[in-house]
Amino acid sequence: MATLLYRLGRFAYDRRWLVLAVWLVVVAAVGGSAAAFHGQMTNNFQIPGTETQRMADKLKADLPSASGGSASIVFESLSAAFTDAQKQALSGKLNEIKGLDGVRNVTDPFTTQAQLDGAAAQIAAGNQEIAANEAKLTAGEPQLAAAKAELDANRAKLDAGQTQLDAQKKALAAQGLPEAGIAQATAAAQAQLDAARAQLAAGQAQYDAGRTQADQGAAKIAQAKADLARATRQADAAKDIRFVSGDGKAAIASIQFTGATDGLPASLRSDIQRIAGEVPGVEAHASKELTQDISSIFGTSEAIGVAVAAIVLLFMLGTFVAAGLPLLMALAGVAVGVGGTFALTGVVQMSSVTPMLGLMLGLAVGIDYSLFIVNRHRTQLLRGMDPRQSVALAIGTSGNAVVFAGLTVVIALAALVVPGLPFLAVMGLSAAATVAVAVLVAITLLPAVLGFVGRRIISKRRWARAEAENARAGHEQEEEREDLAASNRGWGAWVTRHPWLSLVASVALLGVLAVPAASLRLALPDGGSEPVESTAYKAYDATGKYFGAGMTGPIIVVGELPAGLDENAAKAKQYDVAERLRSVDGVVAAVPATLSEDRRTAVFQVIPTDGPASASTVQVVHDLRAKGADIQSQTGVTIGLTGQTAANVDISAKLADALPPYLTIVVGLSFVLLLLVFRSLLVPLLATGGFLLTLGAAFGSIVAVYQWGWLGPVFDVTHPGAILSFLPILLIGILFGLAMDYQVFITSGMRESYAHGQEAHLAVRTGFHHAARVITAAAIIMVSVFAGFIFSHLTMVRPLGFGLALGVLLDAFVVRMTLVPAVMRLLGRGAWWLPRWLDRLLPDLDIEGAKLERTTSAARPSAAGEPEPVGR
Known part of the structure; x- marks a missing residue:
């Protein structure tokens, strides 16, 4: 691998115009694609297969009118209660909003509240009306009953009279009287009975009409009671909901859209807020769904973080050219990685955190990876190495370590697909691709640009001093003595002289910081997590x-x-x-x-x-x-x-369940990778244990600040609450990769010193000395970049920026530069123990390219096989 990268670095140096042209074409193509094909980002996280998603799909199929997104606007009077003029004006503005394209419906709070307030009076009036109708109906019942009784009595009398007349007719017929005579004899009586029967029929019809009217009245009363019961139940259901505050000073209007809120055009958002704010004496507060701006991922605070990184680079490398190279390389990597992410937003649904995560990591690792290579190249130039050979060797050695370090980050981020959460998988793959681009930039574009820069990467004064030193006889042996003496001074020497104190203090500090992590509670942010002035x-x-x-x-x-x-x-x-x-x-x-x-x-x-x-x-x-x-x-x-x-x-619960298996995967992966790199059993265990301590301390600190509110004013945490649901799993993946970066860079120097014959305890000290300066600068740069996101305009990113900044700070300075050398000092030769059978099975990755350096005639290694720190 080292030899391949050596040849790649030499090719990029020799064909620098071609390499530069290719990268310019790539940047232009990605930028054009992002501008032409980008879509809308979202902060609406869903997980297929959950009850929430099933119900959402059901609503979309059965009730499309209820499936659109919604938002709200709170209107607050700047003086006393709303005046009638203000109410009319607000109702008119809400009707205007209702007419906008993309708006399905708007709830007028004053009309709705009037209906709610009038419900009780309407119910009371309805009860009175029903009672009156019932009383009237009850009062009419005796009359109907009397009429029915009279009708029944008259009918009985008529029936009796008819029976008597019929008996008389039979008696006359028995006496032999002809029918004509019988009819003539009974005609008067029969006529009287028929007239009475007609009168009875008229009475019956009048009674039936009255009965029907009474029955209809009873039915109407029953229906009115049923309607009133429903109205009462509806009023009871809504009795504790208000749309206009009790003091009449505030009102809340709900807006329903035809589509999801995340897909709303920026023009519609601005139009709604503009119209709502046009009523004099009334302040309109739009909810988060209307105000969230996820079109921009880079703000002032992020720029400050990059500026701090630039200052650190300038202080370490000494020239604007040298300091600008890592920044330029990081920006090139971000342009391709994040630009490619934006280009895919048209076909892949992704959250606003996705490009922001790529931006954070792309800047941080892009600067660090280029810094490692540039530092190696400068050191070799100062020793008199030819620029072409130096670039190739820097890519073959430090570039080799960069490739492995980047690979660990890529694998950790790509493993975010394991939990089976689509939006998290997109975040992980996008960030992993950005990191991969940063590695490619460091091993291809950087050597090409170094070819253009030449020796201008070193200041004239420093160059003159280096030439004088190189011309002095015996300077190599003198440098070795100075290097050994320097390794016996400083932090690394103190730690190795007091290993137990360093170990106990480091574990105690990280343990105390980790205590609040036991109270970790996960959720997605609401409006309360936004800045107070928003x-x-x-x-x-x-x-x-x-x-x-x-x-x-x-x-x-x-x-x-x-x-x-x-x-x-x-x-x-x-x-x-x-x-x-x-x-x-x-x-x-x-x-x-x-x-x-x-x-x-x-x-x-x-x-x-x-x-x-x-x-x-x-x-x-x-x-x-x-x-x-x-x-x-x-x-x-x-x-x-x-x-x-x-x-x-649902999302928080799913992510909490996915956390343990993901952590297991990452920890297991770290052990295997470090076993391959360092060919030791104890070093991977130490690195993994240190990573877990860093993780616990980072979690605990996040809980203390963002959930408990400690130091809230410092970090602009005005409304402490639950931690972002997917923050822990992202923090695990990202911190793992970054922690392994520093583990590789600091422990490989110790391993090389030990392999070159130094005593184990001395190898720890000299290896620390060779790596400390560049790792310190790299850690400060990474912390600065991540810290810039603590005050991001996207509040969802703030705790992630805090956790990454603090995690890198603790991992670099407490774990890798204190805990690890202390334990390595205590373990001595045992730190590098590996069973022979396993030693034969494991491939020799030669991460630092030591074999390449030894076989390159132009290379001039120091006693420990590592380049000396810049500015020694």
Whole structure:
């Protein structure tokens, strides 16, 4: 590998115009693709196969009108309660917003609140009207009963009279009187009976009409009672929800879109906010869905981090040319890696964190990897090596270590596909590709650019001093003596003289920092995590202040109703389900929202007591799901949860479950890789143990600052809460790769010194001395870059930037430069023990290219086989 890279470095140096042209074409092509094909990024995280996603898909199929995204705007009067003029103006602005392309519906808070407030009066009036109608109906019943009794009595009399007349007719017929005579004799009586019967029929018809009217009145009263009962149940369901605050000073309007909020055009977001803010005397606070800007990934704080890195480079390398090269290489790698990520946003759904993660890592590793090579090249030039040979040898030695270090980061990031979370896999693969590009830039473009720079990479004064030193007879032996003396001074010497103290102090410090990690709670951020001065935070704060924190993140419940229900039965089922949902602890309100045309799918809006990222809301989600079996048994309705609040809970739980196996994979991988590199059993165990200590300390510090609120004002943490769900798994993958970088660079020097015959304890000291300066600079640079993201405009990235900055700081200075040399000093020769059978099986990777250096005639190694630090 070292020989191949040596040849690659020499080729890039000799064909520098070709290499430069190829990279310029690549950068231009990627930039053009990003500009032409980029799509919309999202912060809406979903996991296929979860209940949340199934319910979301069901809504999209059965109730498309309820599947679009939503946002809210809180209006706050700057003086007292809203005036009538302000109410009318706001209603007009909301109607204007409703007419915008992409907006499905807008809820007018004043109209809705008036309906809610008037519901009680309407119910009371309805009860009075029903009571009056019932009284009237009751009062008419005796009259109807009397009429019926009179009709029955008259009918009985007529029937008796008819019976008597018929008997008389029979008697006359028995006397032999002809029928004509009988008819003539009874005609008068029969006519009288017929007239009475006609009068009875008229009375019966009048009674039937009255009875029918009374029955219809009773039916109307029954229907009115049923309608009133439903209205009462609806009012009870919404009694704890307000759209205008009790003091009349604030109102909240809900906006529903035809599509997802993450796909909203920037013009629509700005138009909505502009229109909402045009009412004099009223301040409009748009929710996070409307204000989040995920189109930009680089801000002022990130630029400050890069500026600090540039200062460190200038201080270490001495010239603007030398300091600018690592920055230039990092920017080239980021342009290709992050640009390629942007180009894929048109076909791959990815979160705003994805390119930001690539930017962080691309800048950090891009600067560090180039620094290692540039430092090696400068050192060799100062010793008198030919520039062409020096570039090739730097790529074959330090470049070899860079390739391996980059490989560890790439593997750790690519392993993020293992948990099976699509958005996390995209993050990992995108960041891994950016790191891979940074490695390619370091071993191809950098040697080409070094060919253009030549000796200008070294200041004239330093160059003159080097030439004078090289011309002095016996300077190599003098340098070796000075190098040995220097290794007996400084931090590395102190650590190896006091190994037990260094070991105990390091473990104690990391252990104390790790204590808060036991309280780690995962969630996705809400508006409360935004900066205090932001509109999103003001909307979140005002919503909680005037309407309750639960209104900031309602839970959507989807119910599947039995088939064959009519409208009234379906509504009754809705209210039955809503009542049982309200019985769950921590639920303020549960309101039936929408019913599909076939009356098979119902949507309920559940308002919890606290915000979406709170522990109590997480418990509410679990309790609602547990209530599902009871609801199904009692109502026949099957429920499921969806919406962003429920999705956040599902994602957090899934990520928490994926954390242990992923950590196992990464730890196992680190052991195998380091076993191959250092051909030792104890060194990989030490490196892995140190990584776990770093990880625990980083987790603990993140919890203390972002969950507990310690040092909140310093890090602009105004609303401490749960930690970003996917932060731990990202932190594991990234810190693993970076920790192994520093482990390789510092321990390989110790190994080479030991292999060259030095005593084990001395090899630790000299190896530390050779690597300490460049690792210190590299760590400071990486910490500076990551720290720049602590105050990023994307608040989701802030704790990740903090964790990476602190993790690198602790790993580089406490673990790799204190704990590791202390333990190596205590282990002595045992640190390099490896069973013979395993030694024969393992390939010799020659990460530092020591064999190449020995076989290169122009190379002039020091006693330890490592280049001397710059500026010695």
